[in-house]
Amino acid sequence: MNIQALLVSRFSAALAQLDAAGAAVPVSKSTRPEFGEYQFNGAMGLAKIKRCPPREVAQQILDVVELDDIAARCEIAGPGFINIHLAPAWLAQQAQITLADERLAIPKQPQQHIVVDYSAPNLAKEMHVGHLRSTIIGDAVAKALEFMGHHVIRQNHMGDWGTQFGMLLAHLNDRLQANEVAETALSDLEDFYRAAKVRFDEEEGFADRARQYVVKLQGGDAQCLALWQNFIDVSITHSEEIYSKLGVSLQRTDVMGESAYNPDLPNVISELQAQGVVVEDAGAQVAFLDELADKNGKPAVYIVQKSGGGYLYATTDLAAIRYRKTQLNASRTLIFTDARQALHFKQTEIVARKAGFLADTDRYQHCPFGMMLGKDGKPFKTRTGGTVKLVDLLDESIERADALLQTRENDFSTDTLALMAQQIGISAVKYADLSKSRTTDYIFDWDTMLSFEGNTAPYLQYAYTRIQSIFSKAGITPAELSASAVPIQIEADQEKALVTKLLQYQDTLEQMVDDATPHLLCTYIYELASLFMKFYEACPILKDTVSESDRQSRLALCLLTSRTMKNGLDILGIATLDKM
RNA sequence: GCACCCGUAGCUCAGCUGGAUAGAGUGUUGGCCUCCGAAGCCAAAGGUCGCGCGUUCGAAUCGCGCCGGGUGCGCCA
Structure with a gap:
């Protein structure tokens, strides 16, 4: 269920009836509970065109828009906002449908062949912290795309060639x-x-x-x-x-390393020459790009072959585009590298399009990310100023998680504790990275990351285990609960807020795979977990005072929350535990 | 010199298809375990959204110009 998309279609239809078919349909989530769950903000703009007071236009829209089934009430507010209060019965019904479906009622997108190029370590050296972001973010996006029904082809463009x-x-x-x-x-x-x-x-x-x-x-x-x-x-x-x-x-x-393209590089050059995309300049083969000219009209320079005849990474990347198009049948490519290469990929795309290596409809997305900085705001280094090996970073996180677990009362076996330290430590590092918008630099701080409070992996893992604990205390397995198909009913505000959030999962995933931004999914899961905690505090489930129907309904909400969280955390590559 | 990215609460970050009183977390202060896991919940305090001009009914969000930080730009990858 994509509520936003549904509302857009309903309002589009309404606007068509009012001879305003081409108008924008600005539907968004409301900023405050008293404004409902969603709002339509198009009346003000339309008022201008129609030369009519905005609140009057809002009323006209409200008269024709078909929302009886999904909204309990709509009201006009302020200058002409239309606030939509979703109907609890409709939300409950949608939640029921979602719960009954293995895919959480999320439809697959029309399948595309999508290349996801990520990790790409330099094989001459050990992986260091700089490879973490590409590897983690790329993997999350690849998994999300697969869940959305695409044929994902992972390409590890390893640095295995060169002088x-x-x-x-x-x-x-x-x-x-x-x-x-x-x-x-x-x-x-x-x-x-x-x-x-x-x-x-x-x-x-x-x-x-x-x-x-x-x-x-x-x-x-x-x-x-x-x-x-x-x-x-x-x-x-x-x-x-x-x-x-x-x-x-x-x-x-x-693995599809740089060396794999080596035999094809002369062909790339001759093809570029044949297409007239490159010319010889000072002995080198160069593309002059007017598209990226500076304000004085001087075109950008993109060298594809050195004056001595040698090839460059530009040549390899162009060969990769050709291979992915012709051999892998890719219509979309996502490349996860650090932001310093942004210009290079912009130029590569322009040249590839000119040479016909990409079709007009093909998407070529360079997905840049910022550097990992230390607490002092400078590049993350060891105490002695060296590069931090990734393996050392991960081991340290596991050690820190282990130390933290030791300080808590528990009756877990040594083996179980070791496994938990592993899962929590690794998840903490991954989540710290995934949860930040990828485009900018971010500050890596052990204390924040492993504080296990707030928007961190351990908080989500804890929320998840609490739900599992409810099931075991109730003496019912998730499978049995699914089979029972009990009616969901929404009474408390916390239940309504939780269900509304649950039904926004599809929208979140669709945005995430479009922009390749896992932090949207992180934010979503965090907010979901947070709303669950509030629901859990406010709505007793297993206590004696709770009626059987409330209890069944609330258990169903627990199950739907649990399954949604699991689905999202799996995509992000964050481990879920039954106990911690 | 030119180009791109970024300046939001003490700190770490969301928000940027223009919408109502700018949100979280953390930290600070206070409250909640005879009650389903307190790694939790509730509340308070904390902001000239770098600065200025402009577009608009409406700007953190769009445009232009500054200031500050980062990165890149003909033969590394």
Whole structure:
């Protein structure tokens, strides 16, 4: 159920009757309870066109709009707002329908093939905190799109190619010659990279060997490729350990590294030349983009091939667009990288469209996100100023969650506590990231994140476990409750507010998948949990004084809340526990 | 130099298809466990929405100009 969309259609029909078919239909949620749940704000604008007092126009609309079934009453307020108070009986009926449906009555969208490009670690190094946002946000959006009925193709655009591999392979070769196995040599990629860099800078002849390796690698030398493959395999395994720890859905089969496009790069250039999109300038192949010209009319410059003939990441990204269009049949692409690459992707899109690599109707969305900052507002670093490894960050969060659990009274076994610390710690980190609007920088603060109060994962997890606890105390399983199909009735204000929120889930999901903004879903679940807590405080469920029909109805609301929360938390990749 | 992003409560953040008295959380102060889990709920205090001009019946939201912070811009990714 999308209440907003339903109201828009009802008001559109009404406006058509009043010869105002083309007018805007501004329906929005009301800001205050006394203004109802929704309001229509179009009367003021229309009054201007019709040269008629706004409240009179509002009355005309109210006379013809068909809302008898869904609204208990509507009233005109202020300059001409139409406030809509939804009918409890209608809300109850919709809640009933939602409860009876496995998908919570959320219809699938017309299926599209959608590429979601996220995570994309650099295989030369270990994953650091900068990869957290791309991985977490991308995964949540991918799962949401799948739930909405789309065919999602995950693409992990790993950095597995480039001149740095010459140095790394030369170093790896030497280590293997010294009878070390690759897994051991590469057990810490950070150390390995540093060691190779030191030799590159200081050791006589090493830099030359490194350059030779680059040439051999690009030339397809079999021994060199085998060495490279060895390196890549070990490095991907490191990434997979992180994905597993994070509970992220990426698989090895989703890996489509930069190297995969290498053979196609000359074709991309010749295609661009044939289309007249690029020209030679100072020996390089360049696209001049008038679309992004500055105010003096100087076009933006986008280089697709270096003067020496070498390729750039622009070339690779264009090849990726072609591959995704022709091989993956994608009509929409979402790319999750940090905001610093915004200009690059804007330019890439323009060039791709000019070259016909994208159809006019295809969507190409760069989904940027800000940096993770420390409490001081500066880039998040270790105490010594180094890059924070992602694995260390996650382990610390689990440790902190564990320490917190130890301070509370409980009778859980050691194993259970360890599992809970894992689930709570990881969820806290993920939720802290997901719950903020992705486009801007955000401040990473352990204390806020793990305070377990307010808009945090533990609060949501706690709310969820309380509901499960109600079921077990009532001696009924969710499955039995579903089967009983008891009538839902809405009496208290808290019940009405809760059900209204429950019925706004579809609207939230639709917005989230359109804008790729998981924080909307986080806010929704938090508000839902909060409304549930208020309902729970105000409306007793299992107490002796409660009538059987109230009890059944309220249990049904518990179930619907629980299922909605579970659905949303699953999409976000936040673990739900039955007890904590 | 040019371009993009961001300035909202002490702190962390929502709100930005223009709508009524700008919202949460946290922190501060006070209240609620003989009562379904107090990791909870209730209440109070806390704001010139960076500044100015403009468009509009109506601006945190749109436009222009400043100020402050961040990021990017021909051969890294």
